[in-house]
Amino acid sequence: MTLEQALRSSLQAEVVPEMALAALIAAIRPASPTNHEELALRLQDLCWLLEERADYRQGLRQVLMSVLEHGRQISLYAESGILPNTGFFSELSRRISRFFLPDVIDRRYLKDMLSVVFARSDDFQWLESITLEQWQVLYAALSLPSLQVSAALGRTRYEMLEAVQVLSFRIASIGLDPELLRNEPSLEEFESPFLTQNGEIRNYLEDYKCWLLDSNYVPQDDKHIHVLLGQCRDALTKVRRIALQRGTSITLTYKLRRLEQNIARMESLIGVLSDWRAEEGASLFMRSVTLLCELVREENRKNNLRDHFRQTLDLLALRVTENASRTGEHYITETRSEYFSMLRSAIGGGLIIAFMAMLKLTLAKQHMAPLNEAIAFSLDYGIGFMLIHIFGFTVATKQPAMTAAAIAASIDESGGRARNLDNLVTLIARTVRSQIVATLGNVGMVVPMAMLIGAAFYWVAGEHFIPPEKADHLLESISPLGLNLFYAAIAGVCLFLAGQIAGYYDNLCVYNRIPERLKQLRWLSRLLGEERLGRMAAYVECNLGALAGNFYFGFLLGGMASIGVLFGLPFDVRHVTISGGYWGFSLVALDFAVEWQTVIVALVGVLMIGFVNLAVSFGFALTVALKARQVSVEQGGWHLLRKVLQRFWQSPREFLMPPRRD
Incomplete structure (x- = not known):
């Protein structure tokens, strides 16, 4: 299917939104993920079609908004690319079984829709190779600055806020795990940054929701949250350093990796939410693109055994x-x-x-x-x-x-x-x-x-x-x-x-x-x-x-x-x-x-x-x-x-x- 055929399909009334996006991605996808010249030409053709045809532009935006409106998003932001709390060997067993027999796709969840749209395991490679200039041209071709705040975008923002809350509770829980306290008892003796960030996140979420309800409300900034997350990272680094002296285990290594993933994802989401509140359109788009590339990579490699061994066993090795x-x-x-x-x-x-x-x-x-x-x-x-x-x-x-x-x-x-x-x-x-x-x-x-x-x-x-x-x-x-x-x-x-x-x-x-x-x-x-x-x-x-x-x-x-x-x-x-x-x-x-x-x-x-x-x-x-x-x-x-x-x-x-x- 050509690019124009894929864009034309998005105009049909009975079209399934994620299938229309999957067709468009298939038309953009180069024969090889390392063929940057072919990718650049296809993106150039896409941008030209969107600029020349307002109906194509409107149809693509409608499909995007429909996917965001009907898909449950919290699991995508709070789970994709983050190790579950089941443990190393349980996750290993899950990946092996899903490698031979994949999960059932549930289109009610945006996480599963992403797997349908970016169906090939190497899609993240060519997606991450798109340059900043190419993304900016696509941003202009879609005319996103003129897009009215829709119900889909409002829902996306609320689900991101809920995902931040979920991540905050997880960070606090892992930060007080006995495995971590064993290596760093001061986390229990003094005020733990893992607990403190949870209180600060709750204040941040309440403040953000007040601003959403009242446009005249003057919100607080998120600088203190980044300071606390930095302290969490420092504590995590200290635990790892002590583990090199006092010994480590697969369980401890797994939990440290999971904690690091939750902190990194929270920082990404707060960055998107802050730019959204500041109405910085171009910056918001680029942050969203970075988050999208990360999520696509994690979904493409969610059953990869080599990644699981490498990520978890590095510290033990x-x-x-x-x-x-x-x-x-x-x-x-x-x-x-x-x-x-x-x-x-x-x-x-x-x-x-x-x-x-x-x-x-x-x-x-x-x-x-x-x-x-x-x-x-x-x-x-x-x-x-x-x-x-x-x-x-x-x-x-x-x-x-x-x-x-x-x-x-x-x-x-x-x-x-x-x-x-x-x-x-x-x-x-x-x-x-x-x-x-x-x-x-x-x-x-x-x-x-x-x-x-x-x-x-x-x-x-x-x-x-x-x-x-x-x-x-x-x-x-x-x-x-x-x-x-x-x-x-x-x-x-x-x-x-x-x-x-x-x-x-x-x-x-x-x-x-x-x-x-x-x-x-x-x-x-x-x-x-x-x-x-x-x-x-x-x-x-x-x-x-x-x-x-x-x-x-x-x-x-x-x-x-x-x-x-x-x-x-x-x-x-x-x-x-x-x-x-x-x-x-x-x-x-x-x-x-x-x-x-x-x-x-x-x-x-x-x-x-x-x-x-x-x-x-x-x-x-x-x-x-x-x-x-x-x-x-x-x-x-x-x-x-x-x-x-x-x-x-x-x-x-x-x-x-x-x-x-x-």
């Missing part, structure tokens, strides 16, 4: 990566003493992993049922990694998920400034050499230790720890050929997930105040004594996340192969340090009678598995950390990469060994 960032700082060495301390720590980790590999091979000989075997492997890895942490040792592949968050924090703080980018390059150099020395420490210890265990077993038992056939299979499993590097990438994903789990449990520990609650257990106090209980609570506070991350990492590694068998998928894992242990066991089992090419290929495989482990886990962790901080990669971007390569070319030693004086 930031809290998780903040914990990982602080932990990651301990994995980055600056001085030579820290560098060699990291090496010693990694050697200790390699020592324990050699015994973990030995136990895993022993369990494999038992040929247990798949589920039992998966549980046994998982417990072997999980308990082993926890012991490494308890003894203060290091697993090299655990570092990237932590150090990536620290680097993301530095990118956020640098803001792209050259001097800070130089400092960031130095941090990356320190991170690289820390990763290298930790990997060398792990592998450099696990290989000879595995050989020693294999030789000791042969000396005691008179037979090799593993048969030659198993040794050949293990060497094949750590070569860089086949799917082994893909399996190493799966292990990298497991490492990334373990880092996120560690951050989550650190957040959980702080948010639920687990150390303080442990101290209140009387039976535990009698059993351990107050001093030991205090030390235990302090240890839990500092280490719960790391212990949980290590334990779950073990279960991810141990259970991945069984998941592959269960679903018939090529799933398995290759971990660099454990692969190094297999290499040592295999050489002893074959009495070192192995072709040198096979030895070299296996060694290259171990190194490549390590590289893939580190690269995949670091890449995922850095991406999540940047997104949580709402930092785009372009802020570091190619400029940062060039500076890193430049530094490596000028001083490659810095990426391998700390200078004598840092």
